[in-house]
Every structure is written in structure tokens, then in C-alpha cells.
Amino acid sequence: MIAIEEIVPNESKRLLNSFIDRIPKTIRGSEKITYMIENFSEIPIEEKYSMIEIMDNILKYMVQREASDIEFGGFGTEGHVWFRIFGQKDIVAELPKFSDDESALLILSLMTEKQREKLEKDRNLDFSYTIVDGSEKHSFSNPDDDTYEIRFRVDAYFDVDRLAMNMRSIVPQLRTLEELEFGSEVEKALSYNYIKQGLVLITGITGSGKSTTLDAIIQWHNNNSKAHITNIAAPLEYVHRSKRCIIRQREVGKDVLSFHAGVVQALRQDLDIMVVGEMRDPATIMAALEVTDTGHKVFSTMHTSSAVESLDRIVAEVHTEEQERVRNRLADVLVAVISQKLVPDMDGKLILAKEVLIVTPNIKAAIKNNNTSEIYLMINQGADLGMITLEQDLKNLYLENRISLENAIQYSNNKVLFKQIIGVL
Numbered sequence: 001m002i003a004i005e006e007i008v009p010n011e012s013k014r015l016l017n018s019f020i021d022r023i024p025k026t027i028r029g030s031e032k033i034t035y036m037i038e039n040f041s042e043i044p045i046e047e048k049y050s051m052i053e054i055m056d057n058i059l060k061y062m063v064q065r066e067a068s069d070i071e072f073g074g075f076g077t078e079g080h081v082w083f084r085i086f087g088q089k090d091i092v093a094e095l096p097k098f099s100d101d102e103s104a105l106l107i108l109s110l111m112t113e114k115q116r117e118k119l120e121k122d123r124n125l126d127f128s129y130t131i132v133d134g135s136e137k138h139s140f141s142n143p144d145d146d147t148y149e150i151r152f153r154v155d156a157y158f159d160v161d162r163l164a165m166n167m168r169s170i171v172p173q174l175r176t177l178e179e180l181e182f183g184s185e186v187e188k189a190l191s192y193n194y195i196k197q198g199l200v201l202i203t204g205i206t207g208s209g210k211s212t213t214l215d216a217i218i219q220w221h222n223n224n225s226k227a228h229i230t231n232i233a234a235p236l237e238y239v240h241r242s243k244r245c246i247i248r249q250r251e252v253g254k255d256v257l258s259f260h261a262g263v264v265q266a267l268r269q270d271l272d273i274m275v276v277g278e279m280r281d282p283a284t285i286m287a288a289l290e291v292t293d294t295g296h297k298v299f300s301t302m303h304t305s306s307a308v309e310s311l312d313r314i315v316a317e318v319h320t321e322e323q324e325r326v327r328n329r330l331a332d333v334l335v336a337v338i339s340q341k342l343v344p345d346m347d348g349k350l351i352l353a354k355e356v357l358i359v360t361p362n363i364k365a366a367i368k369n370n371n372t373s374e375i376y377l378m379i380n381q382g383a384d385l386g387m388i389t390l391e392q393d394l395k396n397l398y399l400e401n402r403i404s405l406e407n408a409i410q411y412s413n414n415k416v417l418f419k420q421i422i423g424v425l
Helices: 010-021 030-042 045-064 100-108 113-122 184-190 210-224 259-266 282-293 307-317 320-333 361-368 372-380 390-399 405-411 415-422
Strands: 067-073 082-085 088-091 124-133 148-159 162-170 198-203 228-233 246-251 273-276 297-302 334-344 350-358
Touching: 010 045, 010 100, 030 100, 030 113, 045 067, 045 100, 045 124, 045 148, 045 162, 067 100, 100 162, 113 124, 184 210, 184 334, 184 350, 198 210, 198 282, 198 307, 198 320, 210 228, 210 273, 210 297, 210 334, 228 259, 259 273, 259 282, 273 282, 282 297, 282 307, 282 320, 297 307, 307 320, 307 334, 307 350, 307 372, 320 334, 320 361, 334 390, 334 405, 350 372, 350 390, 361 372, 390 405, 390 415, 405 415
Parallel strands: 198 297, 198 334, 228 246, 228 273, 273 297
Antiparallel strands: 067 082, 067 162, 082 088, 124 148, 148 162, 334 350
16 A cells, blocks of 8 residues: 555655746746757656656555546646546545645646647647556456556546646456446347347547446457457547457557547458547548448447437538438448446445346337437337336436435436436426
8 A cells, every 4th residue: 555655755756846947937838848848858768757756646645545537637627646446536634735736737747749749739648548556456467467557548638728637547457247237138139150240339428437348348249259359539538458359459549530430441351340539520430330231240339328318419420411421321230229327336335327228129110210219118018128218227226225206316317217217296
């Protein structure tokens, strides 16, 4: 366990401010960030190491506290470090405050020179960061190794002329499909062994566990299939080691220029299963549909809160003249949609609530005829096929005393309908 007094040693803080003291006083605001970026390579290696040591220590403490996210730097933090622990974001009072300049330098120390240049140009940067340490063991450590490795998903950006950052911990401990409580019918839809081609969507808002579900799907195949999996992510989170499957993992910005480029290139790489981290633009959506048309299985995510909304979003993303064609293609290739939320349980931790759509001939027809409003009722009546609405799943979790009624209502998509289902109106 890292002690509080060890997180920011006095000597490291002194070295951190050595560069800050050399910045001309006439440089202010965002121009100071530009100056730091352009002159970072001139910082002596000892000072750079002290910056990395501070950030690594803070991240190790974050892991000890079981925090999922850290907020660091920028106007909004008021100089504090903030953690999100079991869904609640708060100031970490025991950690020291950092000035705007100190925070900016610490954030820049995590990047390569090219990443710093991209941050200056785009005013935003998504990347991954890894810490390795041999000082202690965790439940997710490799027992045959003296070190442990933890990856973080990072987003750096500007906040009122100051540099800010969010980092999300990617705990290297995979969940299984069984632990996520997907039934046998859903596992069939997900399985390459059972269905060789088609599109499966995992949807939800930011922080709803989409990446965890995707990684569970990849690892299930890694243990149970013989296939070639290509995973295109931004950034790459959990790093899988090939077992029964050969797994290619390409990070956007490092290994490939864009999601769209990665999807197109994968068609020439003899793949069986493609995992696209996010269908975020029309070009990627069209490319993913093309991959399924050529006989491959594709898993991807979208930022939508229900299965029906996901279908409508895909069609709405393309030009009006293309919508009917995309609607027909989507109906032909779609296999399943899993829409999920993470809900606080009775112990204050988080539990998965989900909506599951399995495509049937009736649902296929509803998509083609642009009658997606009928699909919710079909999900509601499709329990024997493994389907469930979010409201039904929340009801089950409540009746099992795993979540409170208040949280069940709060996290439902249709609160009036949920209250009718649960009988509280």
C-alpha cells in the first residue's frame, strides 16, 4: 500500500516547479500551455522522471481506493484531485492541491512528443497510459510475475485556458458472460460458433460498462472458438493474449489512423470476428455494415440508452437518400442489441441492468418498414428467446432486493411505465 506522504515527495515537487519557475512571466493563459508543449523536450530527464513519479503514485493510490475515474487539472477542479468511487465523484481531501501550471506539466508528462503536438492542434487528445509496479500484489496480478500492470483510458482537454484530464482505470480483471448474467439464448446470439456472421451492438451512455461487455465477449471466444479477432479501439483498454483465437488489437491514433480505416483494412487481413470500439460516424457505420455483408461477425458500441433508440440512431446518421437502403441492410445483418446501465446496488457498488433485443423475423420486418416503435412490445413478449426490456430487468433486480426502488425508478427509460409495472402508481 502506498502511503499518503509518499505520493508527492518534497524533492519531486521541487523538481516539478524548476521548469515552471523558468517560464517567462509575460506568458499567460493558454499560451503558457503552448510554451510548455513546445519546450517540454528541453526539460532535464531528472525533472521529467519526478513528474511521472508523482502521477504514477497518484494512480496507484487511485487503484487502492477502488476509484474508476480521476479528474485532474483545469479550472473546474479548483486545484484538487477528484476520484469517482462506486459512482460518486468527490474531492480527495488527503491529496495535496496542485497549481494550474503543476497540473498541466504533470498531464503533459504522460504523453509522447507527437501526442503533445496533437493536443496543441486539436485541443483534445484521447490516449492510453500504463503503470507497472513490482512493489505489491493485487487480486488481478499475474502470480507468475513480480510486477502488475494497469492501463488507463485518458482524455486530455482545455478548461478555461487550463489543461485538464480525465483518466479511467481499466482493471485487468475480465468479467465473464456468466458473471454479467447473459442467458443461454443471448450467448448463442453472441457466439461465433453458433452464428458466423452479423452485427451485435452493445449500447449505453458513457460509463455504462460497454467496454467490459465487449472484453467479456472477446475472452469468451478466446476460450471457446478458433477464429481470428481484430479489435479496433480508441483507446485500447484491456490487452488480450491469444489463446484459441489469434487476437489483433489496433489502437486508433497509434496502430491505425481511424475506426473507418481499421475496418476497411481488416477486410484484407483474413479476419473472422471484428470488434469496433464505437460506431461514431456514418463512414464507420457503413463500413461495419459492409463487413457483415461479406460474411463476418461484428461487435460494436453506440452511445444510446435503449435498443430501439440504437436502431433509429444508425439510420439517422446517414444521408436521407441513403436511409432506406441502410434500414434494409441493418435489418438483414443485425443479430442482437444489448443496451445497458450500471445501477448502484444495495451495498453502494454497481450492478448491470440491461435491455436485450434478439432479431426475429417480426423485428426484421419492423425495421425494414420503419415501424421501430413496435419493437419494444416485441422485446417485452420475447422472454423465451432471451429478450428483456430494461424496465423488466430493473423490476427483477428490485424484487431480488439487489437495488432499491428509488434507483430502479431513476434508471428506467420510461419511469411512468416502470411505476405501472411495479404497481406503485
